[in-house]
Structure formats: C-alpha cells, structure tokens
Amino acid sequence: MAAAVAQERLVEVEVDESVVADRRPAGEEKAFRSYDPDQVLLMAPVLQEWIPEGDLAHFVSDLVESGTLDLQAIYDSYEEERGFPPYDPRLMVKLLVYGYANAVMSSRKLERATYRDVAVRMLCADQHPDYRSIARFRKRHLEALGELFVQALRLCKQAKLVGLGSLALDGTKLRANASRHKAMSYERMVKKETQLEAEIAAIRANVAALLSEAEQVDAEEDERFGPDRRGDELPEELQRREQRLAKIKEAKEALEAEELQRREQRLAKIKEAKEALEGEAREAETARRAELEAQGKQPRAPRDGRDPFAPKPTAQRNFTDPESKIMKTADGSYHQCYSGQAVVDSLAQVIVVAELSDQAADQRQLEPALEQLDENLEAIGAELPDGAVLTADAGYFSEENVTTCKQHRVDPYIATGRFKHSEPPPPAPRGPIPKDATPKQQMARKTRTKKGRAIYARRKAIVEPVFGQIGTVQDGRRVLIRGKPAARAQWRLECAIGMPPRSWTLDRLGLSDPAGRVWCPCQGRVRRIPWSSVVRRSSWCVRAARSPMSRSRSGSRIRRCVTGAGRSRSIRVAVRA
Numbered sequence: 194m195a196a197a198v199a200q201e202r203l204v205e206v207e208v209d210e211s212v213v214a215d216r217r218p219a220g221e222e223k224a225f226r227s228y229d230p231d232q233v234l235l236m237a238p239v240l241q242e243w244i245p246e247g248d249l250a251h252f253v254s255d256l257v258e259s260g261t262l263d264l265q266a267i268y269d270s271y272e273e274e275r276g277f278p279p280y281d282p283r284l285m286v287k288l289l290v291y292g293y294a295n296a297v298m299s300s301r302k303l304e305r306a307t308y309r310d311v312a313v314r315m316l317c318a319d320q321h322p323d324y325r326s327i328a329r330f331r332k333r334h335l336e337a338l339g340e341l342f343v344q345a346l347r348l349c350k351q352a353k354l355v356g357l358g359s360l361a362l363d364g365t366k367l368r369a370n371a372s373r374h375k376a377m378s379y380e381r382m383v384k385k386e387t388q389l390e391a392e393i394a395a396i397r398a399n400v401a402a403l404l405s406e407a408e409q410v411d412a413e414e415d416e417r418f419g420p421d422r423r424g425d426e427l428p429e430e431l432q433r434r435e436q437r438l439a440k441i442k443e444a445k446e447a448l449e450a451e452e453l454q455r456r457e458q459r460l461a462k463i464k465e466a467k468e469a470l471e472g473e474a475r476e477a478e479t480a481r482r483a484e485l486e487a488q489g490k491q492p493r494a495p496r497d498g499r500d501p502f503a504p505k506p507t508a509q510r511n512f513t514d515p516e517s518k519i520m521k522t523a524d525g526s527y528h529q530c531y532s533g534q535a536v537v538d539s540l541a542q543v544i545v546v547a548e549l550s551d552q553a554a555d556q557r558q559l560e561p562a563l564e565q566l567d568e569n570l571e572a573i574g575a576e577l578p579d580g581a582v583l584t585a586d587a588g589y590f591s592e593e594n595v596t597t598c599k600q601h602r603v604d605p606y607i608a609t610g611r612f613k614h615s616e617p618p619p620p621a622p623r624g625p626i627p628k629d630a631t632p633k634q635q636m637a638r639k640t641r642t643k644k645g646r647a648i649y650a651r652r653k654a655i656v657e658p659v660f661g662q663i664g665t666v667q668d669g670r671r672v673l674i675r676g677k678p679a680a681r682a683q684w685r686l687e688c689a690i691g692m693p694p695r696s697w698t699l700d701r702l703g704l705s706d707p708a709g710r711v712w713c714p715c716q717g718r719v720r721r722i723p724w725s726s727v728v729r730r731s732s733w734c735v736r737a738a739r740s741p742m743s744r745s746r747s748g749s750r751i752r753r754c755v756t757g758a759g760r761s762r763s764i765r766v767a768v769r770a
Contacts, residue, residue, distance in 0.1 A: 240315040250312035253291045257283050262344050266337040280322050285330045287316040289338065293690045296668035300324035300331070335674070339682030342547055342689035347573040349543045349692055356540035357570075357577050359648070360603070361655035362562055362585040363537075364555050365664070367684065368671040369517035369529040376519060376529065380506035382467045389460040396453045400446075466510040474504040516677040520553040531672060533684045534558050536566060536583075537656045544659060545569060547688035549681040555588035563601040577602055584652040592632040606649050609637045663691050 244250050256262055267282045291313060292303045304324040306313040322330075331338070349355050377385070478501050482492050495501055509519055511529055520530040532553060536546035546566045550558055570576060583603045587610035598605035612619060612633070619637035620626060626638055639645050663669040669687040672680040 243311050244315050257287050267334050300327040303327050335682045339685040342685040343572050345689040345692045350573050354541035354543050355538050359539035360583045361537050361652045363656040364532050364534045365660045366520050366522045366530045367533045369514050370675050371511050371513035371529040373529050375513045376509045376511040379470050379504040379508045382463050386463050393456050470504040470508050470510050475502045478502045514675040518551050531680050536562055537659050539655045542659050544688045547685045549684045556591050559589045559594045560597045584649050595632050609633050663687050
C-alpha cells in the first residue's frame with residue numbers, strides 16, 4: 194500500500210501554470226517541418242498501399258498469391274470441420290516466411306509484429322493470429338514447410354540463377370535447443386546407475402523398516418489399550434501433540450515417496466540413455482566390421498581392453514535433445530549442435546542441397562549430399578552439365594568420397610590436408626604423375642596444378658557468404674525445435690527462405706538479366722562480366738544489397754559494403770536506369 198502511495202506521488206506532479214505560460218517553446222525561432230502527433234489521418238483503404246513498391250513484403254505476398262509455392266500438402270491436412278475455422282494457410286506461410294527472412298522466429302514476436310509492423314500487418318490482412326496458433330501451425334506443417342526448399346530451388350532455376358557448373362560443399366554447426374550441461378558420458382552413466390540403485394534400495398529399506406515399526410507399535414497399543422480402544426483417555430493437550438506428530442510423520446512419508454519417485458524417474462532416464470548408447474555402439478561396430486571384412490582386413494581389439502561392441506567411456510548423450518551431439522564450434526567451445534550441410538552453386542550462390550546430420554565429422558556427409566543433389570535436380574527438371582566440378586575442404590576427403598563423386602558425374606576438387614609420416618609424400622605440381630600414386634596423392638597433385646588452384650580458390654567465396662546470410666541476416670545459427678527430423682526441416686526452411694530474397698535483391702537492384710550477368714564498370718569502361726567475378730572481385734556481402742548508393746570520384750555509382758572486422762569495401766556496380 195505504501196509503495197502504491199509512493200508511486201502516485203511520483204506520477205502525480207502539480208504543474209506550475211505560471212511558469213509554463215511564461216516559458217517560450219524550444220526552437221520557436223527556427224524553421225522545421227510541420228509535426229503534429231495528434232493529427233487525424235485518412236489512411237488508404239488498401240493495405241498494400243501502405244508499403245512502398247519494391248519492398249520484400251510485396252515479393253512474399255506475390256510469391257504465395259501467384260501459386261508459385263505449392264501449398265497443397267498443407268491444405269490436404271485439413272479434413273475435419275469441427276470448431277472455429279483456422280487461419281488461412283496463405284496468411285500463416287506469408288507470416289513465417291517474412292519473419293524468418295527478417296530474423297524473427299519467435300511466435301510471440303511474430304504475434305507482436307502483427308500489431309506493430311506495417312508490412313506484417315499488410316501480409317496478414319489486418320488479422321492477428323496469437324502465438325499459440327503460430328506455434329501450432331509451424332509444428333503441424335514443419336515437414337511441408339521444409340519441402341518448400343525444392344520449390345524455392347525451382348523458382349531460382351526459372352530465374353536462370355542456377356548454373357550447376359561449379360558447386361561447393363561445406364558444413365556449419367547449428368546450436369541445438371539443449372544445454373551441454375544436461376549431457377552425461379557413458380562412464381558416468383554406469384557409476385550414476387549403481388549409485389541411484391543403491392540409494393533407491395536404501396530408501397525402500399527405510400520405508401519397509403518404518404512400516405514394520407508402525408505395525409509393531411500398533412500391536413503394542415492393541416495389547417495396552419485393547420483392540421477397540423485408541424487411547425483417547427489421554428489429556429487433551431497431549432492428544433493434540435500426538436495429532437501433530439502423526440501429521441508430521443505423514444508429511445515425512447509423502448516427501449520420502451516423492452523423492453523415491455524422482456530418483457526412479459532419474460534412473461529410468463539414465464538406463465534409457467545408456468541402452469541407446471549401447472545400441473548405437475553395437476550398430477557402429479557391426480558396420481565397421483562388415484566394412485573391414487569387405488576389404489579383407491581383420492578388426493583389431495581396443496587398446497584399453499574394453500568390449501568393442503560397448504560404447505566408449507567418453508561417449509555422451511543429452512537428456513533434453515538426445516539426437517543432438519557435443520560438437521566443437523568455430524569459437525573453440527563445445528556445445529550441443531547439429532551439423533548443417535549445404536551445396537551452393539557458384540552462379541548466384543543458390544543453395545541446391547540442404548541436409549542436416551548429427552555427426553560432427555564431415556567425411557560421411559558427402560555421399561548423402563550428392564544423393565539429395567540428384568533428387569533435387571530430378572524434381573526441378575535439371576541436369577548437371579559436362580565437366581561440373583565440386584569443391585570441398587579437407588574434412589570431406591577420403592578415397593570412397595572421390596569414387597562417389599565420379600559415380601555422380603561430378604569432378605571433385607577436395608583438399609587432402611597434411612600427409613602423415615607413414616604416407617608417401619605428395620607429388621610435385623609438375624611433371625608426370627607416378628603410376629603407383631595413391632588416390633590421395635592424385636588429388637593432392639590435382640589441386641596443386643594451376644587449374645586446380647584456380648578452381649579451389651573459389652570455394653570460400655561461393656559457400657561462406659551463404660552461411661553468413663543465414664547466420665547473420667536470418668539469425669539461423671540456432672535450432673529452435675528439438676529432435677533431428679524437426680531440426681532438419683527447420684534447416685531446409687532456412688535455406689529455402691535464404692534463396693528467394695537473394696534473387697529478389699538482385700532483381701530489385703536491376704543487376705540480374707536473363708543471362709545471369711551484371712553490368713560493372715572496370716578500368717574506366719563498362720563491360721559485361723559474370724556475376725561470380727563480381728563476387729570474387731569485391732568480396733560480396735548481402736548487406737551491400739541494402740546499403741545506400743553513393744558516387745565515387747570518377748562519377749560511377751558504387752554500393753558500400755561492411756565486411757568482417759569492420760572493414761569497408763566498395764562494390765563498383767553500375768545500376769541500370
């Protein structure tokens with residue numbers, strides 16, 4: 194009550210009208226534009242007129258309303274007509290796509306944006322779905338939303354933004370919706386399981402002893418007071434104390450029962466995680482032995498003498514998101530993560546493959562990426578041209594991956610990394626290749642030639658800006674939904690949303706033409722060069738597409754781009770009139 198009175202005293206301030214009347218308005222002698230916050234306005238009755246032409250909101254609206262995105266899978270899931278009618282899927286898809294493109298993924302923030310953001314209000318036709326409806330729609334149709342990736346890829350192909358001549362494969366770590374502190378190693382699980390079993394046995398023994406003692410006390414009281422008497426002849430004060438004692442004992446027994454239940458649940462989770470780790474270890478060891486047997490080799494026993502079919506003592510499993518794994522991130526720390534994989538085309542940095550894995554190593558991710566590449570190209574009606582190349586870093590190299598690339602009609606340029614002391618040294622970049630050269634030596638020679646260096650040098654410029662777009666502009670470094678299938682659908686949705694805004698930006702700037710080229714002044718003359726050359730020449734950043742125009746000393750219009758480490762670079766691109 195005192196706090197409320199103090200708050201009223203703080204808010205209610207008496208105004209000295211004589212002082213206010215004598216005070217001159219600030220800036221009265223200066224000229225400013227008219228400003229009246231209480232001005233009554235007559236807004237346009239058409240919501241689309243509230244947003245200027247060329248805004249991303251118009252692109253998202255046209256993309257959905259024109260039927261370019263097929264939402265039939267979402268509409269087919271609505272079969273019953275019970276209850277209040279749901280929101281139109283077109284509205285919800287527009288809201289999610291526009292929100293993800295602007296790094297707004299929270300359902301509560303999306304609901305707030307339907308009131309505060311004019312563009313979102315236009316997309317929702319002045320309707321305001323609550324955050325529960327948004328979250329349920331996303332959870333219900335997450336798989337269908339993830340499949341929009343293929344439709345976005347088809348859209349980019351129709352815009353002639355996909356060349357498929359040069360591809361780059363890379364991975365990025367996506368933080369899972371789980372804490373690494375909720376993970377436990379297999380060695381600790383065994384110790385904790387034994388400890389909890391002993392504690393549960395002790396609690397049960399204590400409860401059994403208490404029950405036995407209670408039965409013994411009841412028998413003694415029956416002999417003392419008789420089977421039909423309860424000892425009510427005691428004084429009233431003593432009787433109340435005995436009632437309090439009985440209630441205390443009853444509460445104590447309830448707490449012990451709750452503690453026993455909690456420990457049993459904890460033990461059940463640990464046993465479940467332990468069995469899962471043991472199953473994964475058995476499957477991995479069985480597959481390894483089959484692979485060695487196919488190569489004519491004998492498996493060796495572990496050095497520490499443990500069972501080869503048992504998990505390693507350091508193998509961990511998380512209780513919040515069991516399918517996520519502990520991985521090392523770019524900053525050197527370890528977190529619960531998934532590994533997002535992407536294959537990017539060099540023409541306009543369009544993602545042609547989006548896959549997600551729960552393995553930290555990238556070596557086993559090349560074959561699934563190429564399999565999905567074939568599926569996506571078949572779905573959009575495209576084929577790899579002759580001489581298509583694929584670049585990847587040293588984490589993807591293996592003799593099997595080189596063979597896999599050739600089977601998928603892709604010429605691989607994969608870094609081999611350092612050679613071990615037991616391996617033969619890499620051959621010279623010139624001269625004849627030794628006849629007995631290993632596949633690793635052949636790949637090292639291939640990437641050290643003049644052509645190989647030129648092709649591999651483009652890898653970072655092709656794939657890394659895409660991860661920067663998703664991580665910085667779309668804030669897609671973290672997976673919000675638990676479980677590998679849901680995380681994969683979210684990653685594919687992020688990649689799908691990242692493609693149309695990029696092509697929309699190029700069209701908005703007038704930089705793209707049917708041939709996929711741009712106009713760029715170079716050395717005082719304007720000439721046509723491929724879009725990839727502009728990216729290599731200027732370290733293209735997606736922020737440059739939205740930065741203001743300025744003019745250089747020579748008079749050409751340039752667009753400023755702020756890249757990493759605060760460095761400012763200029764992209765000399767002439768915009769068509």
